[in-house]
Amino acid sequence: MLKKGKIYFFHYLNTGIKLIISENSIYSYPLHNHVSVFIVGMILKGEIKLKISEKSYNYKLKQIFIIPPYISHEIEALSPYSLLSICINKNLLREEGITGVQKIIQPILENILESKKIDKEEIELLLKGLKVLEKYRNINEKRDKHLEKIKEYLEISPESILSIDKMAEIAFSSKFNFIRRFKKSIGLTPHQFQIQNRIRKAQKLLEKSFLTSEVALATGFYDQSHFIKNFKKIVKMTPLEYQFSVNKIHFFKEELE
Numbered sequence: 001m002l003k004k005g006k007i008y009f010f011h012y013l014n015t016g017i018k019l020i021i022s023e024n025s026i027y028s029y030p031l032h033n034h035v036s037v038f039i040v041g042m043i044l045k046g047e048i049k050l051k052i053s054e055k056s057y058n059y060k061l062k063q064i065f066i067i068p069p070y071i072s073h074e075i076e077a078l079s080p081y082s083l084l085s086i087c088i089n090k091n092l093l094r095e096e097g098i099t100g101v102q103k104i105i106q107p108i109l110e111n112i113l114e115s116k117k118i119d120k121e122e123i124e125l126l127l128k129g130l131k132v133l134e135k136y137r138n139i140n141e142k143r144d145k146h147l148e149k150i151k152e153y154l155e156i157s158p159e160s161i162l163s164i165d166k167m168a169e170i171a172f173s174s175k176f177n178f179i180r181r182f183k184k185s186i187g188l189t190p191h192q193f194q195i196q197n198r199i200r201k202a203q204k205l206l207e208k209s210f211l212t213s214e215v216a217l218a219t220g221f222y223d224q225s226h227f228i229k230n231f232k233k234i235v236k237m238t239p240l241e242y243q244f245s246v247n248k249i250h251f252f253k254e255e256l257e
Contacts, residue, residue: 005080007237008117009246011207012108016089019108021117023082027236029075032196033187035155037087038133039067042126044118046081050074062122064129068136072187084118086126088133098134102127111249146171147185154190158197159220164190199234202227207246212239 005026010019018037024045047060051074052067058078059065067073069090086105093101109123150167153160167190168178182190198219205215216227231239 007245009242010108010112011246011248013248015104015108016092017105017108018087019112020085020087021082021112022085024080025083025236026077026080028077029236030233031072031074031188031192032234033070033072034067034087035069035197035200036091037069037089038093038136040086040088040126040129040133041065041067042084042122042129044082044084044122047078048081048083049076049078051076062125064125066129066132070186084112084122084126093133093137097137098131101133102130105130144171144181144185146173147182150182150190151186151193154194155197158194158201159218161220162194195230196234199231202231202239203235203242206239206243207248209243215239 005022005024007025008019008021008023010021012018021044041059042064043059043061045061047058050057050059050065050067052071057065088101088105092104096104106123106127109118109126112118113120113123150162150170153162164175164179167182168175171178171181173181179189182188182193186193188196198221202215202219205218206212210218212228213224216224219227221227221230228238231237231242235242237245
């Protein structure tokens with residue numbers, strides 16, 4: 001019988017780094033993106049299909065993939081899999097460069113090694129794989145300034161009620177043309193993007209030990225049931241399960257040097 005899968009979240013405070021470890025997962029994740037982080041993933045067991053930019057790639061044991069911010073993607077489970085995902089804040093990469101990021105991540109990976117979640121070979125592969133990020137360090141993306149204004153608002157205040165008609169007005173566009181432009185630029189519809197960011201905000205509040213009912217209200221969901229349904233769809237666990245899965249670990253600068 002297959003051992004029930006688990007998801008662990010490791011937040012290394014003061015570093016700009018988060019780790020997510022999925023063990024024996026059978027979950028597939030629908031279309032989404034990450035607005036402020038690079039994702040570096042390594043398959044520890046099994047196989048997944050990563051759909052990105054209308055192309056599909058299969059990843060197996062010890063293979064690494066990188067997803068830049070705002071790139072929409074889907075993950076399909078081809079078999080029960082274990083996956084390590086490193087979330088690297090885009091500002092950290094810009095400020096520290098690859099060498100700096102490697103120095104920060106190495107002791108973090110060694111910390112995970114102590115829990116026997118990964119091995120030394122996997123650490124070495126991940127540290128080498130980070131070099132690919134160098135090409136993204138100084139990219140200046142050209143974006144539609146009107147869409148950028150709406151995007152930033154939905155990131156900061158996703159709980160706000162902002163109709164498609166109002167968004168289109170801000171973007172100086174018809175409603176249908178606005179939705180098309182937004183989807184082309186961001187990779188998600190405005191509604192998908194707003195719900196995603198509501199859940200991201202909910203995760204941060206849950207990490208601060210807010211009650212589920214409080215978080216549902218604070219993130220714009222009309223009731224707790226609606227909130228839990230959307231949370232499970234995106235995170236693959238209930239809000240309460242998420243709270244119990246988060247590990248906050250203090251790493252200070254002197255520990256990383």
